[in-house]
Amino acid sequence: MAEILIKATDATHPDPAKDRRGCYKRGMPVVVMPDGHPWGAEERLPTFALLKVPLVPVARVEQYVEAWTDVQRRRWRIRWADLPLATRTKWQTTGELIIRARLEYLGPFDHTWAQVKAFFRNDETGLDETGDP
């Protein structure tokens, strides 16, 4: 039952160390909330986009908002630029993607988890996600 708020723009700082350590970059997850969370007026495009994974417990996706302390703002990021053009276009237009990660979820969706998980990259290990939430 999770919705992930993703940074949709790059913040930048002229100090390269601070830029990497402190600035949220496009594709970095910021917070996770339960399905149906009443997001605020600023928690949307152009600054943020939502990744909705209905029926998946928050605890199963919280790893994506872990800090990589003193190195990078987040350990995980979505390889935004590598997403298929149609997916990227839809996300940048509507501000949300719905991912079906549970067979019990019978509502509308844009992709299945199997289709998108490889776009989650752990920058500490350099490996893309292979698991299921």
Added chain:
Amino acid sequence: MATTVTKTIKSAGGDYTTVAAWEAGNQGDLVTADEVRVGEIYDVNTTAALTVDGSTTDATRYMHLTVNSAYRHAGVWDTGKQNFQVSSTDATVIVADDYFHASYLQLRNTHATNGGSGIRFSNTGGVVEQLVIRGTAGALNHGVEVSNTAGANFTVRNTNVSGCHNGLLFGTGTGTTVQSCTSVANRGRGVSSSLNAALAITNLYAGGNTGDDYNEGGTVGWSSWTGTTCMCQDAITETGLTNSIAYSTANFTNVTAGSEDLHLVTGSALIDAGTDLSGSFTVDIDGVTRTGTWDVGADEYVAGGGGATFKAGFARGSNVILQPGVR
């Protein structure tokens, strides 16, 4: 003059729903934008550590996190009001941006053994005021921590710290000012620093701490700080310090561990014993305007506090509003 841009942080119907999203959404070059970016928290409590980093700021263009007046503490730890309760080996609020301001927050690191500080600065400049910081028994967390890697120009005022390891812990940075704070019942020291000739403390009370109430560079008391109308319970002799002022209900409302209420009581030795700092600020931890001769510590005593004030002589048809006294 910089433009102040205030965004609300509410559980619903505001600009943001978490402090993390507010910080992420407001990162940027605040100097070029010529803005102070304020996050005003309403009914949102926080259970994850907050990092403030990545922005370009200066002394007049900075990030400021505060609490709406309806959701602020009243100088006493109150879980019914906005609060941060975080279980983390890092600080509850981690500040790496210069000149960050924090006001009216309640901070507690609940990690059982190795929790980080309530708020930790590793940058240059910052202001914390009207904070209530509570520690966790057995943990190593400090209250306010300005690390040794930090630069200059920090101000801590009108803040209560209790039950931490060291209450207020400072590094070597110059220009650090501590004004009208109360640091009590900590398991380590009340106020501690590395050798820091530029640390100026005024109207500060420290008492009931297991370690020294004041300690500079590992030695009890101080050798190079500037102290003005400060007080402590320990038998420390320094210029600008009155010692042997008990951390007890003779001076404070409640000194029971975990239930501290550091409002002053009638007859408290802290009343009218401080220095007027109205050139810098005029209120206390509750937001009450300080009047007359200032008191020592974060609270300004108001006679009749806690009772009701009633004024007679109303014209027929007048509305009468009864308000509890402020303390």
